[in-house]
Amino acid sequence: MKIFSRYLLRHIFIGFAAAAGLLLPLFTTFNLINELDDVSPGGYRWTQAVIVVLMTLPRTLIDLGPFIALLGGIIGLGQLSKSMELTAIRTTGFSIFRIAMVALCAGLMLTFALSATDEWIASPLQQQAVQIKNRADALDGSNDVAGNILWARRDNEFVTIKSLDEQNQPAGIELFYYRPDRSLETYIYAQTATISDSRTWVLHGVNQKKWLNGKETIETTANLPWQSLFADMSLLELTMPSNSFSITQLGHYIAWLKKTDQPSIEFKLALWQKLGYPLLTLAMILLAIPFAFSAPRSPGLGSRLAVGVVVGLLTYVSYQIIINLGLLFSLNAQLTTLAPPVFLLVVALILVYRFDRQH
Known part of the structure; x- marks a missing residue:
């Protein structure tokens, strides 16, 4: 029996390799087209776009994991079914x-x-790719980034940073100090800042406005020390997209967001997706079983693959919609990310059990 198990495993992994060989070039081409749309004469070059796509190839492979499991199972087991080896x-x-x-x-x-x-x-690799693109975009003077990349809060103090320079030093820093009645007490804008240590920044090119008893005062200074709200985190790390974080980084980031009274639902969803995707992958490999044993010679393997692509695509899109709804309505992260894969896994097990009883 161990010989048969190894034989099945070998063919299933051949199917995984075939599915990855089919899907990766296709989705890599889509990613390259998307990156080329961001190419500009003075900043992000096409060679950098190619490098970014290659560096994000492992991320594409992981995102395609459930697809590869379903199509690989259909290919590996379907070929054995077609040759009647599964029957034997x-x-x-x-x-x-x-x-x-x-x-x-x-x-x-x-x-x-x-x-x-x-x-x-x-x-x-994905974080390095994001750095390459961000630095290239920063060199393009015509590329205006909408909005600021970082926000933080400490009691009635708020800070926002527009961008990081090539040395990962902050630029475009704005500080807001509010009174208990939520009226603005002080506004500070600094062109740049130097991080002298983990807790102290020196703001440069500072414009400061204060409001007291209905009067506004304006003060300009060359340098101003400030106790940073970002003491526990790397600024570069904070600018990364949530799907590029490792489990350790996500745990650290979520703790920092809670400490600074910022919403953390996006990163909680990203953390629990690390478990949701493996469950979804297991569910998809089980869904390949009915495809392999239903009508061995008709329809053909190509038709089963086409149906598998549709099933995989619908599953992937539905999962993403559910996660985005969870983000939109701030739903429970564990329930949002784990309930759909667990439900699909249970359905797949029931289908396999019933298929086994019927055959």
């Missing part, structure tokens, strides 16, 4: 449910590999 294996006492458990083991191996890739390869 079943005559030795291998039930459909047991074959499904072997496929599930292959799915577990895939999810462990993807999780390790996410934590130690995809996240660091």
